[in-house]
Amino acid sequence: VKILLRFLICHLTLLFMSQCAFAMIKQDKSRMRREVKALTVTTIKQEPYTMEKGTEFEGFCIDLLNEIAKKLDFRYNINLVKDGFYGRQDAEGNWNGMVGEVVRGEADLAVAPLTVTAVREKAIEMTKPFMQTGIGIILRKDLVTSEANFFEFLNPFSKETWIGILIAYLVTAFCLCIVARMSPCEWSEPQSEDNHFTLLHSLWYAAGALTLQGAGPQPKALSVRVISTIWWLFTVVLLASYIANFSSMLGSDTTQFSIGSFEDLAKQDVIEYGTLRTSSTLAFFKSLETPLERDNYSSQSKSTPAQNNQTLGVRFGSSNHHALDYTIAPMDFSCIRHICRSKHEELIITLLLSCSLNTGSPLVKNLSVAILEMSESGDLDYLRNKWWASTCLQGDVEGSPLKPHSLGGIFLVLAVGLALGVFLAVLELAFKSKMSAEQQRKACCSVFSDELSQRFRSSTVKKTQEPSEKSKA
Numbered sequence: 001v002k003i004l005l006r007f008l009i010c011h012l013t014l015l016f017m018s019q020c021a022f023a024m025i026k027q028d029k030s031r032m033r034r035e036v037k038a039l040t041v042t043t044i045k046q047e048p049y050t051m052e053k054g055t056e057f058e059g060f061c062i063d064l065l066n067e068i069a070k071k072l073d074f075r076y077n078i079n080l081v082k083d084g085f086y087g088r089q090d091a092e093g094n095w096n097g098m099v100g101e102v103v104r105g106e107a108d109l110a111v112a113p114l115t116v117t118a119v120r121e122k123a124i125e126m127t128k129p130f131m132q133t134g135i136g137i138i139l140r141k142d143l144v145t146s147e148a149n150f151f152e153f154l155n156p157f158s159k160e161t162w163i164g165i166l167i168a169y170l171v172t173a174f175c176l177c178i179v180a181r182m183s184p185c186e187w188s189e190p191q192s193e194d195n196h197f198t199l200l201h202s203l204w205y206a207a208g209a210l211t212l213q214g215a216g217p218q219p220k221a222l223s224v225r226v227i228s229t230i231w232w233l234f235t236v237v238l239l240a241s242y243i244a245n246f247s248s249m250l251g252s253d254t255t256q257f258s259i260g261s262f263e264d265l266a267k268q269d270v271i272e273y274g275t276l277r278t279s280s281t282l283a284f285f286k287s288l289e290t291p292l293e294r295d296n297y298s299s300q301s302k303s304t305p306a307q308n309n310q311t312l313g314v315r316f317g318s319s320n321h322h323a324l325d326y327t328i329a330p331m332d333f334s335c336i337r338h339i340c341r342s343k344h345e346e347l348i349i350t351l352l353l354s355c356s357l358n359t360g361s362p363l364v365k366n367l368s369v370a371i372l373e374m375s376e377s378g379d380l381d382y383l384r385n386k387w388w389a390s391t392c393l394q395g396d397v398e399g400s401p402l403k404p405h406s407l408g409g410i411f412l413v414l415a416v417g418l419a420l421g422v423f424l425a426v427l428e429l430a431f432k433s434k435m436s437a438e439q440q441r442k443a444c445c446s447v448f449s450d451e452l453s454q455r456f457r458s459s460t461v462k463k464t465q466e467p468s469e470k471s472k473a
Helices: 002-035 060-072 096-101 118-121 159-182 201-211 222-250 262-267 282-288 291-303 310-318 326-337 361-379 379-387 405-442 444-472
Strands: 041-042 051-053 056-058 078-082 109-115 130-137 272-274 322-327 342-344 350-355
Touching: 041 096, 056 060, 060 078, 060 109, 060 361, 060 379, 078 201, 096 109, 096 118, 096 350, 159 201, 159 222, 159 272, 159 379, 159 405, 159 444, 201 222, 222 405
Parallel strands: 041 078, 041 109, 272 322
Antiparallel strands: 051 056, 109 350, 130 322, 130 342, 130 350
């Protein structure tokens, strides 16, 4: 027993000492981490990479930086670049923008959509790219001719709207048929009279209203007339919307051009075009060697000044008779979220976007590994899907097909009218059943069910009676 007690005491003492040592090591690590200087990160404000939200930043690059900081366990202080440029080398060899801040040691790391170029690679260290993009054109939709469509007359409404109209047509015809059968004011004697509002006639009657043409016989009951009136109102609003949108599509007085490539843009002299100042896109066009490509750059530099930032460039590209050469990835966000204009994604060159550090920085390898790990795990794809939204903030562009939500009010009115018509038909039949029950001294519910079953079975009974009468004759 004494040996066992000594063993337990020794074991507990060793366990307590190991826990104390582990806690001291953890405290030392945390203290050393606090003593390490936080990295100074420079970035540029550009949607959706870096955007201001109050006193903080958000965006694709901010999320990317946070994930890398978690993996490598470092702290950082982020600032916007002072001059608002990415980085370009002047004739004397000096750099401006984010590249200049990294070269001069004012920033330890630049996290932004920096294009990997040979000139920048000589001045700073570039990590593995976190995105691959290219160069494209952005211009107004109404400046570009589209291919002739044999079914151009269907363009005023979207596919979803046409499907909704078809469903509304079938449901209305079905409700007309049902209500005409149920209403005693429309079909008073189901045993001896024929029901004029069959399913085929209801379909024909609803189709006639769509073309603003009547199709007899006309309804007599209040319930059927309510449905007919609501359906006529629906067709009037629908035809007015169709004619207005179709006229807007065909009546555009804007001159259209067939532009599908950079060559088409360079050969014409009506549309002015340019790119962002001090960007890699402008440097790319400046370094081209073919005559047509040199004309492209000279046209940009002479006829139209380069734009200072993406926002001005988007406004420039969306204005009349202007086009913008752009890097596809950031402009995709602006086209989708702000102007909803046309864009041509002709990749004449592949561009890689990466982070940059000062030459000889020990963080280059670790940052590249962290970016590759995020790419392999799908984190980069998740961030791209998160920040490249697919909704337009300014609504439908003029002349675009009408979506179902644009006509949602008239569809709602139609649904309420159909429900009201069915309700009135039930009331009419219930009132007649009550009168018949008082005369026959029966329960109202039994008379109502018998009347209802008779009205929906009369067609099948008549079909079976007609062959028997012909055989007797």
